[in-house]
Amino acid sequence: MKLRCIAVDDEKFALDLLADNISQIPYLELIATCKNALEAAVVLRREKIDLLFIDIQMPGLSGLQFVRSLLPKPLIIFITAYENFALDAFNADAIDYLVKPVTSERFLQATNKALLFSSYHNPINIHREADFIFVNVEYNIVKIVLSEVLYIEGAKDYIKIQLQQNRTMLTKVTMKSMEELLPAAKFIRIHRSYIVNIAAIEVIKKDSIMLTGNRIELPVSDGYKGNISYLTGR
Known part of the structure; x- marks a missing residue:
């Protein structure tokens, strides 16, 4: 599946x-580039567009004015040099708001979010259960199949994704951003530094959990024991 965008x-x-x-980005297909909102309106009438990247401050109709006029709306990501329009952007149903200059990591985070939104809201999408994400790994964009993830560990500005068969990937993203990308029905936060695949949990102890495979034991901090209680129904 590719998201058709302008x-x-x-x-x-x-x-x-x-x-x-x-x-x-492997899952994006650029249909058109436009210099203003009127050009974009022509493309939207002619083409099926899933995702709209748009600036805010433009001559004539602003990006915000244009997006507010759209019914129905594609997924919206604003990219602007101004920080002070963020609230207006989200009130206009944007899924993300990027401030220039935009790093490749931040751009990928926003497009991953768009992919997940599309997956959950498109009933005929075969990826509606969000079975993969894309991350930056050593200057490459790599597909991560979520069923192969055992756990995710935070390490300063990077996170380690521990996969089956002792495979490991490092990517520069925050734990908060990764937690937002992962489907809550499949992953659970157990510690400030750990997110685990629920399907990989084999044993739940008082202050830790054991994962399947090579019997990895990870700590459960007091602040996240409520997540475990919700999982077990206790």
């Missing part, structure tokens, strides 16, 4: 950079 920005350099970022 990019809208009145600055050519910013538009070219956005198009290049989109081209590097």
Whole structure:
């Protein structure tokens, strides 16, 4: 599955950079680039668009005004040089708000969120249960199949994704961002530094859990014991 998207920005350099970022994401298909909202409106009437990347401050109709006028709306990600429009953007049903300059990690985080939103809201989407995500690993964008993940460990600015068969991947993203990407029905936070695949849990102890396979034991901190209680119904 690919998300069909358009990019809208009145600055050519910013538009070219956005198009290049989109081209590097395997699940995005760039249908058109537009210099203003009116050009974007023409494309939206002509094409089925899943995701709209749009600037806010543009001549004529602003990005916010344009998005508010859309019914129905595609998924919306605002990309702007201004921080002070974030509340207005989310009130206009944006799924994310990126402030220029945008790092590749932050861009990937936003597009992963779009993929998940699309998965959950499209009843004919074969990936509706969010069975994979994409992450940056050593300057490559790598697909991670969620059923192969045992646990995720936070380490300063990076996280370690521990997979089956003793495979490990490191990616530069925060634990909070990763937790938001993962489906809550499949993953649970047990510690400030650990998120685990519920299907991999074999034994639940008072202050730790044991995972299947090579019998990995991970701590459960007091602040997250409520998650375990919810899981066990106790």
